[in-house]
Each structure stands twice: as structure tokens, then as C-alpha cells.
Amino acid sequence: KQEVTQIPAALSVPEGENLVLNCSFTDSAIYNLQWFRQDPGKGLTSLLLIQSSQREQTSGRLNASLDKSSGRSTLYIAASQPGDSATYLCAVAVGRGSTLGRLYFGRGTQLTVWP
Amino acid sequence: EAQVTQNPRYLITVTGKKLTVTCSQNMNHEYMSWYRQDPGLGLRQIYYSMNVEVTDKGDVPEGYKVSRKEKRNFPLILESPSPNQTSLYFCASSLKVPVLSYEQYFGPGTRLTVT
Numbered sequence: 001k002q003e004v005t006q007i008p009a010a011l012s013v014p015e016g017e018n019l020v021l022n023c024s025f026t027d028s029a030i031y032n033l034q035w036f037r038q039d040p041g042k043g044l045t046s047l048l049l050i051q052s053s054q055r056e057q058t059s060g061r062l063n064a065s066l067d068k069s070s071g072r073s074t075l076y077i078a079a080s081q082p083g084d085s086a087t088y089l090c091a092v093a094v095g096r097g098s099t100l101g102r103l104y105f106g107r108g109t110q111l112t113v114w115p
Numbered sequence: 116e117a118q119v120t121q122n123p124r125y126l127i128t129v130t131g132k133k134l135t136v137t138c139s140q141n142m143n144h145e146y147m148s149w150y151r152q153d154p155g156l157g158l159r160q161i162y163y164s165m166n167v168e169v170t171d172k173g174d175v176p177e178g179y180k181v182s183r184k185e186k187r188n189f190p191l192i193l194e195s196p197s198p199n200q201t202s203l204y205f206c207a208s209s210l211k212v213p214v215l216s217y218e219q220y221f222g223p224g225t226r227l228t229v230t
Contacts, residue, residue: 034218043222105150105157
């Protein structure tokens with residue numbers, strides 16, 4: 001069974017810092033990895049999706065990398081802002097045939113950016 | 116507006132009283148899924164559906180039922196709710212199966228309390 005781990009569980013930084021969130025998974029046979037943001041009391045918003053054949057994806061101040069062989073992904077946030085405060089989750093898509101729709105989530109990193 | 120809607124958003128009920136949480140999407144998505152989110156456990160997949168009349172179990176299907184009679188709707192049914200089903204529930208959809216690299220869109224969540 002796929003296990004997804006996110007480190008750290010919580011992170012508190014001053015505004016302007018560059019930071020890295022980590023996600024690791026136990027089974028490297030994934031199809032893709034997706035990073036989400038969750039605000040308190042809200043649903044999840046997709047940030048970046050990396051296909052298994054890709055090494056990284058970028059969107060604005062966000063950059064996500066994927067090293068499938070080592071079972072790791074990192075989300076880099078440049079020049080953090082208070083509005084970045086949220087919980088960040090990663091999820092991996094796995095499965096073949098009848099299990100093609102399975103997804104596994106990490107428990108998230110709760111980020112606080114203070115002014 | 117493209118969205119996933121869930122109803123109700125909040126529900127308090129008693130043990131054993133059957134309930135249904137509705138989920139609807141207006142994006143003509145083929146794939147839909149239900150998750151529960153619990154502190155310390157993260158998001159876990161309950162059931163998913165790759166298309167109409169096709170449903171499969173996720174990680175934690177016990178105590179839940181689903182049906183997919185039409186593309187836009189994917190209700191979650193608790194025939195006999197128990198206190199351990201107290202949780203935050205999310206419905207999600209994507210154009211096709213996520214392993215094929217289609218991002219997921221999440222509903223706002225339903226907070227269920229079973230006493």
C-alpha cells in the first residue's frame with residue numbers, strides 16, 4: 001500500500017522567506033503527483049500537477065519537483081507572503097486496471113507566514 | 116461557474132439514522148470521488164467512480180455506499196451512521212481518471228457529526 005509522508009507537519013516563517021515543503025512516497029510506481037492548498041474550512045485547490053515523466057512544474061512563485069526513483073517531491077515557494085498561509089497537501093495517483101482511480105494523500109504541512 | 120457542490124455543508128445526526136450527502140458537478144467530468152478528512156490521518160479515499168454505473172472502493176469504504184446513475188451526481192450514503200464516521204467529507208471530480216493527469220476539483224466539504 002502506498003504511504004505518503006509530508007515534512008514538516010507545520011512551518012512558521014516571516015514574510016519574504018523562500019521555503020521548501022517535502023513529500024515522500026513509498027511506491028515509486030506512480031502516474032502523477034499533485035500539490036494542493038487547503039484554507040481553513042474550505043475545500044482543496046489544485047496548485048501543480050507533475051506527471052511521472054516530468055521533473056518539475058512551475059506556476060508563478062511555486063515550483064514543484066519530482067524525483068520518482070527516490071520517491072520524493074518538493075514544493076518550493078519563493079518570497080512567501082501572509083496570503084500563502086494554508087495547509088499544503090500532496091497526493092499521488094497510482095493503480096492499474098481495476099484500481100486505476102486510486103489516490104493517496106499526505107497529511108499536509110500547515111504553513112503560517114507572518115508579516 | 117464551474118464547480119463541485121455538496122449538500123448539506125453541516126449535519127448533526129444520531130447513530131443509526133440513514134443519511135445521504137449529495138455531490139454534483141457541472142463540468143461534465145467522468146471521474147468523481149469521495150474522501151474523508153480526519154485530524155492526524157489526513158485525506159482518505161472512500162469510493163470513486165470512473166464513469167456512470169462504474170464505482171470502486173477506495174481505502175476506507177466500510178459503512179458507506181455510493182451510486183452513479185448519472186454523470187453529474189455522486190451521492191454518498193450512510194445506511195447506519197456510527198460515531199466513528201464523524202468527519203469532514205469532500206467530494207471531488209476530474210475530467211477523466213486522475214492517473215491520466217487530469218487535475219481534481221474539490222467541493223467545499225460536509226462536516227458530519229454522529230452522536
